[in-house]
Amino acid sequence: MDIPPLLLQTLGSLVAILVLAGLAALLKLGGASKLASDGDVRRAAGEVVDGFEAIECAAARDGAAALARDALGRIMLIKRHGNRFAGRILTPLARVRRHGDALEVDCGEKRFGKVLLALDDPASWQARIDAIGPA
């Protein structure tokens, strides 16, 4: 049977890819970064949007996500992405739902996904997100 060279090369590369990605997991590379303090959240927020200076922060209890507010009243949602963080400034498209002491925040961007945050003060953050109007 004649296997086209491109197919053979592709299959070989696919095996190498799976082996390398598997090894990365086996070697326990990556880990899980945490937003453990307000300082962590401020730093992460400043990295998401340069110049964003959070004056109020709320890190989720598991450290995997956070909300931050700046002096302009902008609210940023931050989530762990792999072992880094990614975030979005919430717009009127944002939706928030309460599940006990947790908030499920949807920034309105499907691929960013909904983020679940167990917070000490979910009600006030829910109210702020609900109140977001056009910039």
Next chain:
Amino acid sequence: MPEFSPTQYAVPLFVIAVLAEMIWARFKRPDAYEPKDTLLSLTFGLGSTVAAALLGGFALYVFIEAYEYRILDFGDEWWALWWAWPLCFVLDDLKYYWVHRAGHRIRWMWASHVNHHSSQHYNLSTALRQSWTGAFTFGFVFALPLVLLGFHPAMIAICAGFNLVYQFWIHTEAIRRMPRWFEAVMNTPSHHRVHHATNPRYLDRNYAGVFIVWDKLFGTFEPERDDEPIRYGIIRQLGSFNLLWAVFHEWIGMIGDIVRAPWKHKLSYLLREPGWSHDGTRETSDMIRESWRARTGQDSRTAEPVANRNPIAEHGEAA
């Protein structure tokens, strides 16, 4: 002349090098890798070779046609001209600088090139995170002057292949600095880390492929600083490991903007820099850098605040 692709021969070396860097990361910097990110980057690499094989025919056709109109003729045995190879390599690297710069400054080209930058990590697997959609841009046009000058398309392709192989090893945090003379002339891990950074100071800098001298010549060089940790990725980090979204997100965004924009602005969403918007609601890299400068008083080309470089104030004392 036999068919020869440097990148194909280098693939086993790429695999071994990634493996070696993972072992380094295991002991020194476990956070330098992330399994899902690695899987995504490597899949990008595989997809790009398949895409090039399937879609590269058009560019090849154009090159072969253009070669018929070459100004200089190096003869039928053009490959035997030893001096033509280094000359072609240097000119191809100059071409790379400009096509790469266009890849960051023209949204149509960025829609494709963003794939290479969308990882928040910087390691050897990031080097293999290559675009699938390069054939849908006009990047190949930048090589036409070389073809018209008389360099055979195969010679250009081989030089470009070696260029790409060179760029593999500079995608690492395992090497801090190379010897001074090397850093002065060649692109290095340090210079290229700057290129992958999202820190305002570093945005749209160090476009070089092999020789960093092009950036120094054309005013886009920025040295890496030891006192400012680099953040990698893109301004609006993906926040998703979905492969297809990672491949096409900027194309989808750009086409959406073109559809929604008023007629007189449609072309600008295709040809202007990423982040440009007709209503000023978004930020380009220049705008981000300017805000950062205004906020911090720092100039990206120096280590000092702008005020400290005021020639009048330089030797003066406070009143």
